[in-house]
Amino acid sequence: xxxxxxxxxxxxxxxxxxxxxxxxxxxxxxxxxxxxxxxxxxxxxxxxxxxxxxxxxxxxxxxxxxxxxxxxxxxxxxxxxxxxxxxxxxxxxxxxxxxxxxxxxxxxxxxxxxxxxxxxxxxxxxxxxxxxxxxxxxxxxxxxxxxxxxxxxxxxxxxxxxxxxxxxxxxxxxxxxxxxxxxxxxxxxxxxxxxxxxxxxxxxxxxxxxxxxxxxxxxxxxxxxxxxxxxxxxxxxxxxxxxxxxxxxxxxxxxxxxxxxxxxxxxxxxxxxxxxxxxxxxxxxxxxxxxxxxxxxxxxxxxxxxxxxxxxxxxxxxxxxxxxxxxxxxxxxxxxxxxxxxxxxxxxxxxxxxxxxxxxxxxxxxxxxxxxxxxxxxxxxxxxxxxxxxxxxxxxxxxxxxxxxxxxxxxxxxxxxxxxxxxxxxxxxxxxxxxxxxxxxxxxxxxxxxxxxxxxxxxxxxxxxxxxxxxxxxxxxxxxxxxxxxxxxxxxx
Amino acid sequence: xxxxxxxxxxxxxxxxxxxxxxxxxxxxxxxxxxxxxxxxxxxxxxxxxxxxxxxxxxxxxxxxxxxxxxxxxxxxxxxxxxxxxxxxxxxxxxxxxxxxxxxxxxxxxxxxxxxxxxxxxxxxxxxxxxxxxxxxxxx
Numbered sequence: 001x002x003x004x005x006x007x008x009x010x011x012x013x014x015x016x017x018x019x020x021x022x023x024x025x026x027x028x029x030x031x032x033x034x035x036x037x038x039x040x041x042x043x044x045x046x047x048x049x050x051x052x053x054x055x056x057x058x059x060x061x062x063x064x065x066x067x068x069x070x071x072x073x074x075x076x077x078x079x080x081x082x083x084x085x086x087x088x089x090x091x092x093x094x095x096x097x098x099x100x101x102x103x104x105x106x107x108x109x110x111x112x113x114x115x116x117x118x119x120x121x122x123x124x125x126x127x128x129x130x131x132x133x134x135x136x137x138x139x140x141x142x143x144x145x146x147x148x149x150x151x152x153x154x155x156x157x158x159x160x161x162x163x164x165x166x167x168x169x170x171x172x173x174x175x176x177x178x179x180x181x182x183x184x185x186x187x188x189x190x191x192x193x194x195x196x197x198x199x200x201x202x203x204x205x206x207x208x209x210x211x212x213x214x215x216x217x218x219x220x221x222x223x224x225x226x227x228x229x230x231x232x233x234x235x236x237x238x239x240x241x242x243x244x245x246x247x248x249x250x251x252x253x254x255x256x257x258x259x260x261x262x263x264x265x266x267x268x269x270x271x272x273x274x275x276x277x278x279x280x281x282x283x284x285x286x287x288x289x290x291x292x293x294x295x296x297x298x299x300x301x302x303x304x305x306x307x308x309x310x311x312x313x314x315x316x317x318x319x320x321x322x323x324x325x326x327x328x329x330x331x332x333x334x335x336x337x338x339x340x341x342x343x344x345x346x347x348x349x350x351x352x353x354x355x356x357x358x359x360x361x362x363x364x365x366x367x368x369x370x371x372x373x374x375x376x377x378x379x380x381x382x383x384x385x386x387x388x389x390x391x392x393x394x395x396x397x398x399x400x401x402x403x404x405x406x407x408x409x410x411x412x413x414x415x416x417x418x419x420x421x422x423x424x425x426x427x428x429x430x431x432x433x434x435x436x437x438x439x440x441x442x443x444x445x446x447x448x449x450x451x452x453x454x455x456x457x458x459x460x461x462x463x464x465x466x467x468x469x470x471x472x473x474x475x476x477x478x479x480x481x482x483x484x485x486x487x488x489x490x491x492x493x
Numbered sequence: 494x495x496x497x498x499x500x501x502x503x504x505x506x507x508x509x510x511x512x513x514x515x516x517x518x519x520x521x522x523x524x525x526x527x528x529x530x531x532x533x534x535x536x537x538x539x540x541x542x543x544x545x546x547x548x549x550x551x552x553x554x555x556x557x558x559x560x561x562x563x564x565x566x567x568x569x570x571x572x573x574x575x576x577x578x579x580x581x582x583x584x585x586x587x588x589x590x591x592x593x594x595x596x597x598x599x600x601x602x603x604x605x606x607x608x609x610x611x612x613x614x615x616x617x618x619x620x621x622x623x624x625x626x627x628x629x630x631x632x
Contacts, residue, residue, distance in 0.1 A: 082532050
């Protein structure tokens, strides 16, 4: 019986009017929210002036229970007018600080809500957040849960896939539809206030430039993939100018200094996050002349870290029909993308064998490791053969041709780098020596007194090795490999 | 109170529920990414169905205005949440419909339905498993 009465009362309440302080009649269904301010309670109505009501907010909360819900100590909002939730930004700039778990939980219970009939956003504070979530049947204010894993990954990285559903069904040949889509979702055309609604910096009422750049790059990539945006003319900088010039016209948020943010963000998205590849944007590989895919044995690669070896390894590779790549120090990611794709096209899924020429020093080994790492993304690596190692140099010459990589002072476990070496360089060199070399020919120690020793780790340039020996080693290794290949092939009947 | 009166009250309560459903809004993905969660008025929804775009399974809420909204909840989970809602019922493996939005019906091997504001009918919206219950609710 009481349930029945409650329901009838609730239905009747929506048809009732409240009486304002001045005797005005205020239909309950016209009220958007009640706000407590200046010592009174006011009813906000769509398109009309606020009406002051008698009593306090607590009393109205009880009376309007089931139709209105409290979101803040000052606000009671009409439930059926709630449209959506938004991130709640502080009104005053906040200091950047690490939040405790309790503070993070509290933030999770805070948001702003929009209500039908007003453009004003109403705050929801942690005190009332939990109850409001329960009433609305949600567990999160800041995203729709359950969340698609790809949406989650994008959200956590600060990316928005604007209009993805429309993009998915968009016919790229329909020019009018493409134009309409771009007019609606092109970040470059957003005005400042729209930018702010998506990319506001938390704690301040300003646009987060890095987030804008990140999203611009991501949108560009999505549109190139879809075929509704032309790839770059090959130059990364021209992509930056394309973005910057349009943004300067519309929302004027990027300055010339942001070019560094652009480069570092692009690098982060490609190299750390692996969201896409440089090649996807149509950027050209400046190192293209220094690599080749072999016609006979494309899955065998002759690689050198030095451009100075170009003619030498090109000749060797041509003779044997193998692939080659000449790096200029650490392999450029874009070069690896192109080289790796070319290898895939020519040798399919065959595992790769790499014959490598690199300096016998930490940098040389790092370059070789990164070359392998780059290729491993798309290929199986059968073997890496070092054509240059310590054994290639005559023992009596090592002390003459070696050069110091780092020097440091050591006493027991204490280590002090000797300038210009830094501690990082010393650590790297020591671990290279201990894990890869461990040969006293490349380590010298001198007593300094007081228990201290000056230790020097040495390296040797690959240029100091006899090219004939490198060539012999390569040919011998290649022969062994090819013989194994022949043996592995089933005999033709 | 006699048993007859209790039954009567139950019926009144049910009728009231029809006028004032226990759930009025459903959280869905907003159209504008600036918003985090959008609360869709269930009274505007014609039907709820499954949809797979770009390799992701979602549930689509089709409104009489022709706009579609999406949720990552499965249809069965939505059905559970709307169990008490007198306007909604499951009518096939792929559809949950709003009975108040039906504007036409065609008997085929199953039932094709026309909804308010939507030109094209939904073919096989009611399948044999749910037909008896559907017809009962329509009466």
